[in-house]
Amino acid sequence: xxxxxxMSYASACTSAQQVLxxxxxxxxxxxxxxxxxxxxxIVGTGYMYENRLNDARSAFLGAYKYSxxxxxxxxxxxxxxxxxxxxxxLGELYQAREHYRQALxxxxxxxxxxxxxxxxxxxxxxxxxxxxxxxxxxxINEALMFVPEENxxxxxxxxxxxxxxxxxCRRISESRQQAEELLxxxxxxxxHEASQLLPQVVLFMARRSLDAGAIQDAAxxxxxxxxxxxxxxxxxxxxxxxxxxxxxxxxxxxxxxPDVQCARIGHQYQRGHRPFLLxxxxxxxxxxxxxxGKGEHSTASKGxxxxxxxxxxxxxxxxxxxxxxxxxxxxxx
Numbered sequence: 001x002x003x004x005x006x007m008s009y010a011s012a013c014t015s016a017q018q019v020l021x022x023x024x025x026x027x028x029x030x031x032x033x034x035x036x037x038x039x040x041x042i043v044g045t046g047y048m049y050e051n052r053l054n055d056a057r058s059a060f061l062g063a064y065k066y067s068x069x070x071x072x073x074x075x076x077x078x079x080x081x082x083x084x085x086x087x088x089x090l091g092e093l094y095q096a097r098e099h100y101r102q103a104l105x106x107x108x109x110x111x112x113x114x115x116x117x118x119x120x121x122x123x124x125x126x127x128x129x130x131x132x133x134x135x136x137x138x139x140i141n142e143a144l145m146f147v148p149e150e151n152x153x154x155x156x157x158x159x160x161x162x163x164x165x166x167x168x169c170r171r172i173s174e175s176r177q178q179a180e181e182l183l184x185x186x187x188x189x190x191x192h193e194a195s196q197l198l199p200q201v202v203l204f205m206a207r208r209s210l211d212a213g214a215i216q217d218a219a220x221x222x223x224x225x226x227x228x229x230x231x232x233x234x235x236x237x238x239x240x241x242x243x244x245x246x247x248x249x250x251x252x253x254x255x256x257x258p259d260v261q262c263a264r265i266g267h268q269y270q271r272g273h274r275p276f277l278l279x280x281x282x283x284x285x286x287x288x289x290x291x292x293g294k295g296e297h298s299t300a301s302k303g304x305x306x307x308x309x310x311x312x313x314x315x316x317x318x319x320x321x322x323x324x325x326x327x328x329x330x331x332x333x
Contacts, residue, residue, distance in 0.1 A: 013046025037066025041079065048086065057086040077103045077115045084122055093126050100126070117146040117154055124161060128168070137165055153193035156182060160201055167208060179205050199225055203232060210235075215242050230256070 044059030064079040084099035100122045107115035120143035127136035140161050147154045159182045166175035183201050186194040206221035218239055225232045233256055240249035 012042050015042075033066045034070045034072075037063045037070060037075075040066065041075075041082075044082065048082070053086050053090050057083060057090075060086065073106060073110050074112060074115070077106050077110075077112060077119075080106070081115070081118055081122065088122070088126070093129060097123065097126050113146040114148055114151060114154070117143040117148075117151075117158075120146070121154070121158055121161060128161070128165060131168075133165060133169055136161075137169075140165065152189070153191075153197065156186065156194070156197055160197065160204065163201075164204060175208070179208075199229070199232075203235060206235060207238075210238060210242055215239070218242070 040059045040063035044056045044063060047053075047056035047059060060079050060082045064076065064083065067076040067079055080099050080103035084096045084103065087093070087096035087099060100119050103115060104119035104123070107113075107119060120139045124136040124139035124143065127133075127139060140158055144155065144158050147158065159178055163175045163178035163182065166172075166178060179201060183198070183205070186198045186201065202221050202224050206218045206225075209215075209221060210218040222232070222236060222239060227233065227236065233252075237249050237253050237256070240246075240252060
């Protein structure tokens, strides 16, 4: 447990796996089941840190089953939240929503304000992805009513969600003010949690600057970020296109495809899911090829026009992006 508490997840995961092997499987012995649940929780956390999301989900499901035996309701709710996060990162938003709803219902019965707030924020994230903006805003504001006063990080997360929501609702000045104030707060009170949230705020501001055509501001914000994050790399490709560097953007995007397909996503910047990044990659890959392909038609034979290979690649990426879009949006019926 000491390694896990110090966030040495790999070491903790190895130790927990060893304990699981040593523990008896006698279902009649309650305290052994409790320990199996705790160990599976640690193993799942380690898998999650390694982005092995399916393995993490399996471990958390096992831990959830054992938590019911222990009747530790706070632990059970926490595992439901973790299962929701795994499903969300895998793009399975309907299943994620069910986990969050169950966690919320259980937390309301227990009057567990922190879990209520966390569940509502995660549900708001899904509502936002589905463009149910009024519902998302309602859930965020309700979450803020339950955030414990001492949980500054959760309150800061809610503020970032509000800034994103305000921007989506075209309340640009409100969004900018919220993001700038949040960035200042995170810089004034450094902590592990702040270091995890700050890059998300900076990336949000960089995207908004690029949307507004402030390319230099976007580049300066990008320089503040760790370029190992997949979400940041995708944004870097967008910036190259905005800087009229299509060739560099194409080469950069081609190098990213294996990582996007394998879902090696920088968890510290975005709790996004692979389908969205793959869709964004395909859309961006299509744009520069379209630019290069203009005016490059050549005659293959009389009456026929040969389409350049770069335009065929562009159309292929656009077609694949359209096929991926329903999976990304996961719209409610």
